[in-house]
Amino acid sequence: MSQVAPIIVTALFGRSDAAWFDDLRTRHFPPERNQLSAHLTMFHHLAPSLERELKQRLAGETRQVAAPDARIAGVMSLGGGVAFRIDCPSLEDIRDRLADAFAPVLTPQDRAPWRPHVTVQNKVDPPVAKALQAELSRDFRPRPVRIAGLAAWWYRGGPWEMLSRHMFA
Numbered sequence: 001m002s003q004v005a006p007i008i009v010t011a012l013f014g015r016s017d018a019a020w021f022d023d024l025r026t027r028h029f030p031p032e033r034n035q036l037s038a039h040l041t042m043f044h045h046l047a048p049s050l051e052r053e054l055k056q057r058l059a060g061e062t063r064q065v066a067a068p069d070a071r072i073a074g075v076m077s078l079g080g081g082v083a084f085r086i087d088c089p090s091l092e093d094i095r096d097r098l099a100d101a102f103a104p105v106l107t108p109q110d111r112a113p114w115r116p117h118v119t120v121q122n123k124v125d126p127p128v129a130k131a132l133q134a135e136l137s138r139d140f141r142p143r144p145v146r147i148a149g150l151a152a153w154w155y156r157g158g159p160w161e162m163l164s165r166h167m168f169a
Helices: 015-028 050-061 091-102 127-136
Strands: 007-013 040-048 071-079 083-087 117-121 146-156 159-165
Touching: 007 015, 007 050, 007 159, 015 117, 040 050, 040 091, 040 146, 050 091, 050 159, 071 127, 083 127, 083 146, 117 127
Parallel strands: none
Antiparallel strands: 007 040, 007 146, 071 083, 083 117, 146 159
8 A cells, every 4th residue: 555645634523523513514515525524634734754753743642631622612614615613722732733843844734824623514605605604603602522532644535544543531
C-alpha cells in the first residue's frame, strides 16, 4: 500500500454525538457527496513523512488525558452549506501545539486561523443552505458535545482510510 497520500487529522466525537451529526448529514448533505462520517477537521493536509512523529504527538496529547470540555456553540454559514461551530479551548490548545511543531511544513489552509466546526451540509445552492441555517438556528441552544479522541487519516481521493486513533482517558 502506497503511503504517498496526505494525512488529515480530526477530533472524534462520542458515539451519541457522532450519530446525531451523522443523522443531520444524511438528511441535509447531497447524497453523492456524503462519503464521510461527521468529523471535526484539525488539519487538512499533512505530509506523509510526518506519520511517525504525528502518531507520537497525538498519543502524547491523549494518553491518560481526560476528554476536553466542548460544546456546540452556534450555527454557522458556509455559503453553500451549514455547520455547527464547536467551542473547545483545550482542543484549540492541542491544535496550536501541533501547528507549532509542524509549522515549517503546513499548507496555507492549515496555517490559517482555525475555525472548529462540523459540516452538516455543503455544496448546495446558497438559498438551500440559508433555509437550513434558519431552521437549525430557530431552536438552537448551546449544548455539550463529547470529544472522545483524535484520529489521523490517509486521504486517497475518496473515503478516508484510518491511519491511527488516539482516545482520551
